[in-house]
């Protein structure tokens with residue numbers, strides 16, 4: 339394989355999908371060497387089969403808003419690869435959603451899910467519907483209309499969606515209710531469900547907790563800990579909230595959180611009580627992070643900016659893709675940051691990753707450090723299959739084991755001759771090898 343040629347070919351065949359190209363380039367450039375040690379892979383055209391999704395569903399979703407007007411959005415499901423298990427991955431509702439973004443997410447998910455050790459393939463779906471400013475009833479009608487199409491193409495042993503940006507417990511509940519009604523089947527077809535109807539304990543916390551477990555493992559390679567460290571977090575949604583919670587539990591100090599309008603900086607730290615305020619603000623009232631600075635006047639609100647120019651020991655990007663660019667990366671390094679651990683998917687641009695790696699920072703890509711969410715989704719699937727539910731302690735212990743195992747694999751496959759751990763390479767090679775071997779064993783499809 340010549341990574342450059344493969345990428346050029348994909349760009350020609352699938353133009354106008356920059357995020358997809360970006361994700362593919364990152365993986366190909368780091369697995370090329372390992373791939374080329376296996377001529378049988380190239381003979382089987384493996385790389386093309388691994389980069390192009392198995393299939394993509396696109397559908398119109400029409401629903402009625404509270405004023406009686408008809409609204410039409412586009413829905414998608416990208417089933418990327420099921421070599422090691424049923425298709426698995428979240429659903430994103432956000433105005434920015436398009437096919438290129440979902441293709442990047444489904445591609446990444448395939449390697450992430452492989453890293454978890456659980457039997458899950460990769461998929462992603464969503465819609466350009468924005469839940470922002472919509473009433474509960476509107477969100478419910480949209481979810482029902484979305485599932486009216488999607489239910490034909492998913493199933494507990496075929497493709498199991500979950501949440502992502504704009505899709506949390508409320509949306510998963512409505513989607514599950516609709517699936518059940520249309521199919522007359524109660525099954526583990528979605529994860530992230532409510533506790534009362536098959537959801538796993540610790541699933542809401544899993545991505546954020548897992549990210550901080552991974553961060554702790556990275557720091558441990560330097561004999562360091564989270565205790566006493568200052569932390570910049572972006573986002574104020576599901577991942578950011580529980581990353582903040584775990585940082586607090588481990589003795590760190592969270593200085594920032596953000597949303598798409600700006601960020602808040604609290605020099606005293608966002609403590610437990612203040613985090614409870616944010617959780618209520620965001621999850622119950624669906625408010626804006628700006629309101630934090632009105633509630634706690636010692637904090638400042640910076641509109642239209644990202645938090646990366648503040649001084650801190652650690653950065654946890656937990657909002658969205660490409661939210662941390664080269665300029666921000668240089669500022670973090672100049673301010674003495676020692677670790678960047680991604681809770682979001684592909685939040686760091688390729689130029690910024692280079693800045694971190696050249697400065698020999700501890701830097702981990704989302705497909706390794708945010709894999710805790712889908713891991714507990716996999717555990718939810720296991721619990722649904724055996725029609726039992728495990729205790730929070732049991733699930734949390736398994737989550738911790740999985741994150742430490744992913745970290746070990748990154749170290750195993752990503753350690754460079756000078757001892758620096760290239761977590762991007764480690765995650766990509768470890769994730770890729772398992773999928774590649776499974777595809778080889780199953781014949782040409």
Ligand code: NDP
Pocket residue numbers: 432434501502503504505506545573574575576577578596597598599656657658659661681682683708709711712
């Ligand atoms: P939420 O919808 O709960 O929160 C998203 C947060 O990011 C909000 O604060 C939102 O602000 C902000 N945000 C969203 N889009 C943008 C944007 N274009 N620019 C700036 N800020 C933005 O989503 P999650 O917390 O679930 O997801 C966050 C990230 O983590 C995503 O990259 C997702 O793919 C990834 N992830 C999520 C997992 C999960 O289990 N939920 C698992 C693994 C990864 P606003 O309110 O203004 O929109």
Ligand code: 2IT
Pocket residue numbers: 426427428429447450498499500501502529683708709711712713715
């Ligand atoms: O990006 C992700 O890993 C998720 N949004 C979670 C997917 C899942 O199936 O739990």
